[in-house]
Amino acid sequence: MSLPTLKRILLKLSGEVLMGEQQYGIDTDYVARLAQEVKDARDSGLQICLVIGGGNIFRGMAGAAKGMDRAQADYMGMLATIMNALAMQNALEQIGVETRVQSAIQMDEVCEPVIRRRAERHLEKGRVVIFAAGVGSPYFTTDSGAALRAAEMKCDALFKGTSVDGVYNADPKKDPAAKRYDTVDYATVLANNLQVMDASAVALCRDNSIPIVVFSIRERGNLARVLAGGGTQTVVQKGA
Numbered sequence: 001m002s003l004p005t006l007k008r009i010l011l012k013l014s015g016e017v018l019m020g021e022q023q024y025g026i027d028t029d030y031v032a033r034l035a036q037e038v039k040d041a042r043d044s045g046l047q048i049c050l051v052i053g054g055g056n057i058f059r060g061m062a063g064a065a066k067g068m069d070r071a072q073a074d075y076m077g078m079l080a081t082i083m084n085a086l087a088m089q090n091a092l093e094q095i096g097v098e099t100r101v102q103s104a105i106q107m108d109e110v111c112e113p114v115i116r117r118r119a120e121r122h123l124e125k126g127r128v129v130i131f132a133a134g135v136g137s138p139y140f141t142t143d144s145g146a147a148l149r150a151a152e153m154k155c156d157a158l159f160k161g162t163s164v165d166g167v168y169n170a171d172p173k174k175d176p177a178a179k180r181y182d183t184v185d186y187a188t189v190l191a192n193n194l195q196v197m198d199a200s201a202v203a204l205c206r207d208n209s210i211p212i213v214v215f216s217i218r219e220r221g222n223l224a225r226v227l228a229g230g231g232t233q234t235v236v237q238k239g240a
Ligand code: UDP
Pocket: 013, 014, 015, 016, 052, 053, 054, 055, 056, 058, 059, 060, 061, 073, 074, 075, 076, 077, 078, 079, 080, 081, 133, 134, 135, 136, 137, 138, 139, 140, 141, 142, 143, 144, 145
């Protein structure tokens, strides 16, 4: 894997990984385990921006499929990401990691608004900054939010921790012959509609030369392995 030297990363966690083995919601024990992995990464000297999805609670598309107004449902999805951000903040602070949540939907009583320069200061002080509510607009996802924050915070790479161990040329759940890429370029991901992140997120990373590392966060200790250049993952980057 040929990644740049990592000083600052954006870690995107799908909401569903917060469920642990549950079917819905937040498994606090599992969030505590994830928080420990984030702490270990921070303690290794990395500056960490965190984005957490909301799919364990509510997805706009699912609401829309049941007849809800899409924008309304998407706002509910964004609120779900704020709940997840607060759960992760709680877990991190219980193990002594200072954090700040910055939300793209202003909610002054519980978190800060997104202010890039303030986020810079937090990172310099060793705090983990959790960016909530995606880009703050419906018709987007937290993948786009992650790509946007990775670009504006000048992160060296975007690590997407999810339930699968990389990017495949077909859906591994449906096609047993599906093959995982070690590296793949942005153009192939976009042209073949590979399930990495939505196209707008991939395009934003491509335009800002931000490598995307897709790996399974469900495997214990995998974040540290992947950060050290080991483990199993797919790197999406230019001309791979
Ligand atoms: N969402 C949105 N705009 C954003 C980010 C999120 O409308 O900028 C909504 C959208 O409905 C999405 C939900 O929030 O389905 C939860 O986010 P996402 O699906 O990205 O979560 P994940 O799949 O990562 O758990």
